[in-house]
Amino acid sequence: MRVNDLVMGVVMALIGAITVWGSRNFPAMPRQEFGAGTFPTLIGGLLMLLGVLLALRAWKRGDLGFSWQGEFAASRVFLCIAAVILAVVGYLLLAPLLGFPVVAWLMTTLMIGWLSSGRWGLSVLVGGVATLLIWLAFVELLRVPLPLGVLERVVY
Amino acid sequence: MAELQQALMMVFSWEVLAVVLGASLFGLFIGAIPGLTATMATALLVPVTFFMDPLPAIAAIVSATAMAIVAGDIPGALLRIPGTPASAAYTEEAYQMGRQGRVGQALGVNLACSAVGGVIGVAILAFFAPLVAEFALQFTSDEYFWLALLGLSCAVLVSGSDPLKGAISMLLGLLVAMIGMDSVSGQMRFTFGLPELLSGISILPVLIGLFAVAELLRRLPEVGQRVIPTPPVAEKPFRGVGTLMWRYKGGMARSGVLGTLIGALPGAGADIASWISYALSRRLSRTPERYGTGHPEGLVAASSANNAALSGAYVPALVFGIPGDTITAIIIGVLMMKGITPGPDVFTTDAALVNAIFIVFLLANLLLLPLGLLAVRGSRHILSVPPAVLYPLILLFCIVGAFATNNSNFDVWIMLILGVIAFFLAENDFPIGPMILAVILGPVVESNFMRSMIKHSGDMTLLFERPIAAVLGVIAILVWVAIIATTVWPVRNKRRQSVQD
Numbered sequence: 001m002r003v004n005d006l007v008m009g010v011v012m013a014l015i016g017a018i019t020v021w022g023s024r025n026f027p028a029m030p031r032q033e034f035g036a037g038t039f040p041t042l043i044g045g046l047l048m049l050l051g052v053l054l055a056l057r058a059w060k061r062g063d064l065g066f067s068w069q070g071e072f073a074a075s076r077v078f079l080c081i082a083a084v085i086l087a088v089v090g091y092l093l094l095a096p097l098l099g100f101p102v103v104a105w106l107m108t109t110l111m112i113g114w115l116s117s118g119r120w121g122l123s124v125l126v127g128g129v130a131t132l133l134i135w136l137a138f139v140e141l142l143r144v145p146l147p148l149g150v151l152e153r154v155v156y
Numbered sequence: 157m158a159e160l161q162q163a164l165m166m167v168f169s170w171e172v173l174a175v176v177l178g179a180s181l182f183g184l185f186i187g188a189i190p191g192l193t194a195t196m197a198t199a200l201l202v203p204v205t206f207f208m209d210p211l212p213a214i215a216a217i218v219s220a221t222a223m224a225i226v227a228g229d230i231p232g233a234l235l236r237i238p239g240t241p242a243s244a245a246y247t248e249e250a251y252q253m254g255r256q257g258r259v260g261q262a263l264g265v266n267l268a269c270s271a272v273g274g275v276i277g278v279a280i281l282a283f284f285a286p287l288v289a290e291f292a293l294q295f296t297s298d299e300y301f302w303l304a305l306l307g308l309s310c311a312v313l314v315s316g317s318d319p320l321k322g323a324i325s326m327l328l329g330l331l332v333a334m335i336g337m338d339s340v341s342g343q344m345r346f347t348f349g350l351p352e353l354l355s356g357i358s359i360l361p362v363l364i365g366l367f368a369v370a371e372l373l374r375r376l377p378e379v380g381q382r383v384i385p386t387p388p389v390a391e392k393p394f395r396g397v398g399t400l401m402w403r404y405k406g407g408m409a410r411s412g413v414l415g416t417l418i419g420a421l422p423g424a425g426a427d428i429a430s431w432i433s434y435a436l437s438r439r440l441s442r443t444p445e446r447y448g449t450g451h452p453e454g455l456v457a458a459s460s461a462n463n464a465a466l467s468g469a470y471v472p473a474l475v476f477g478i479p480g481d482t483i484t485a486i487i488i489g490v491l492m493m494k495g496i497t498p499g500p501d502v503f504t505t506d507a508a509l510v511n512a513i514f515i516v517f518l519l520a521n522l523l524l525l526p527l528g529l530l531a532v533r534g535s536r537h538i539l540s541v542p543p544a545v546l547y548p549l550i551l552l553f554c555i556v557g558a559f560a561t562n563n564s565n566f567d568v569w570i571m572l573i574l575g576v577i578a579f580f581l582a583e584n585d586f587p588i589g590p591m592i593l594a595v596i597l598g599p600v601v602e603s604n605f606m607r608s609m610i611k612h613s614g615d616m617t618l619l620f621e622r623p624i625a626a627v628l629g630v631i632a633i634l635v636w637v638a639i640i641a642t643t644v645w646p647v648r649n650k651r652r653q654s655v656q657d
Binding site: 026036044081119 | 204207320321323324327328330331334338340341343345346369372373376377378379380381542543544545547548549551552553555556559560563565568569571572575576579580583584598601602605606609610613614
């Protein structure tokens with residue numbers, strides 16, 4: 001998935017400009033011209049400069065605006081990105097309610113089932129075992145407080 | 157001597173040995189699977205090492221990476237698919253040897269030369285690191301500022317074909333490092349009113365995002381579209397290997413030393429070491445025309461170089477706290493999480509720990525032979541693990557790993573956002589290495605600069621006052637001249653060419 005360097009350059013220059021603008025009020029050290037704003041301003045300024053250089057270089061080359069490079073169809077790549085984002089965001093929203101065991105099992109089962117084109121028996125089994133192992137390792141052994149959600153009422 | 161004894165006792169405890177064995181098997185597995193890199197193995201291990209003492213934590217990372225680099229050779233020789241980028245230089249050579257019925261020998265050469273290269277690297281590391289550390293004890297913030305800047309500059313210079321994109325990637329990393337409370341003045345920066353950002357972005361979710369989630373996004377579309385063929389059986393892996401190693405002993409030793417030096421260079425890691433050693437071995441060979449046809453000479457050179465580079469990278473990491481590659485960037489992050497700041501002082505205050513790290517290195521490189529052999533024998537099973545099952549499990553592990561840093565979902569969000577951004581940047585040829593080095597080195601550059609400015613009352617010319625600082629400063633400036641030259645020259649040449657056409 002390639003975006004024209006012209007666009008990338010403009011985006012980088014914009015990020016640089018926002019950084020410089022956001023650092024304008026950081027105070028200098030007493031009796032110094034340097035302070036908390038020095039580095040952010042420098043980084044922002046350089047980002048603006050290099051962003052503009054990147055954009056100019058692409059403009060001179062006459063690159064295309066957006067092109068698809070790679071051996072897989074754009075739809076497949078976007079679907080995969082969406083699936084990962086959906087899985088993580090879904091976990092973040094649902095785990096505090098339903099608990100880690102339920103959501104992790106559901107997430108891995110759905111993903112394995114989808115990627116293996118419908119081997120649901122395998123995905124339920126692997127998802128369950130993986131969730132159990134991670135729970136044992138992180139919660140029981142390493143004491144990481146993964147959320148239990150509604151299961152808290154069941155367990156305690 | 158007492159320190160060495162103490163170090164031996166630290167290493168040969170059940171906990172450390174069990175961790176070394178477990179991490180080695182994990183590294184072999186990840187390295188042998190095409191597409192999963194040694195850096196990814198490290199990023200996935202870090203959440204677990206978070207709960208360990210410093211030595212087992214480092215032992216885990218050292219053994220996992222050494223094994224992953226070697227295991228990367230297995231799918232290269234069997235299927236012509238390099239398991240990690242460090243094997244890419246000689247994949248064709250190893251595969252051609254396989255086609256001549258010598259696949260076992262190719263893998264045997266990989267294993268044995270990796271072990272020899274690794275041991276050369278450890279010897280150089282153990283000999284030179286304390287010497288450099290003694291020298292570095294006199295360093296002040298001036299020298300550290302230039303050193304860290306030099307680290308960043310080299311990372312950009314060696315990051316790839318386009319230094320402009322490397323520099324932008326570095327600046328984005330520096331920007332991430334600026335978030336949170338400024339360590340010198342205490343000023344809050346770019347926290348957007350979020351209390352989670354007050355102490356800055358934790359390094360762990362950044363690592364997992366950049367190296368595991370981004371990699372996963374790149375690999376996921378392949379699932380079900382690309383079928384990995386059944387690999388051939390590697391028979392009698394060590395037959396004739398001794399003779400070959402003896403014949404090319406000069407090249408092997410040269411590559412071991414060269415690999416260590418390249419590894420010590422900030423930003424250059426095992427992959428660059430293996431490419432350069434392969435190219436140099438070809439140039440110095442009496443039979444350069446046989447390279448690429450299944451000739452073991454280049455294989456011997458490059459296999460020893462990439463493992464030597466792993467040890468080399470620890471010289472600047474342990475002595476100055478300046479990472480030599482992405483893996484040592486992670487190690488520095490891990491040490492800092494444990495309250496140990498790498499630097500010359502570590503060699504006096506934690507001498508036993510430093511010696512113990514050297515011993516772990518040696519142990520891991522010696523374990524390469526038996527465990528590597530095990531991986532070669534089990535390669536059919538490892539390569540038959542379906543990615544459709546593996547990738548969702550890695551994603552779940554990423555989520556739990558990011559959460560475990562601060563027991564907070566905020567870090568999982570950071571991991572996801574940075575993972576997607578890193579994937580997008582990598583797709584557009586922005587190298588990710590300079591970004592992670594900048595996240596680690598950003599605070600080092602800034603705090604040392606500020607300390608120097610307070611000391612020198614804001615006079616920047618005094619940064620060149622001390623002789624070593626002046627030399628480092630001049631080198632850093634020269635590196636930037638080289639970066640600008642390599643960016644401008646190709647464009648000018650191309651323009652001149654098009655005018656001539």
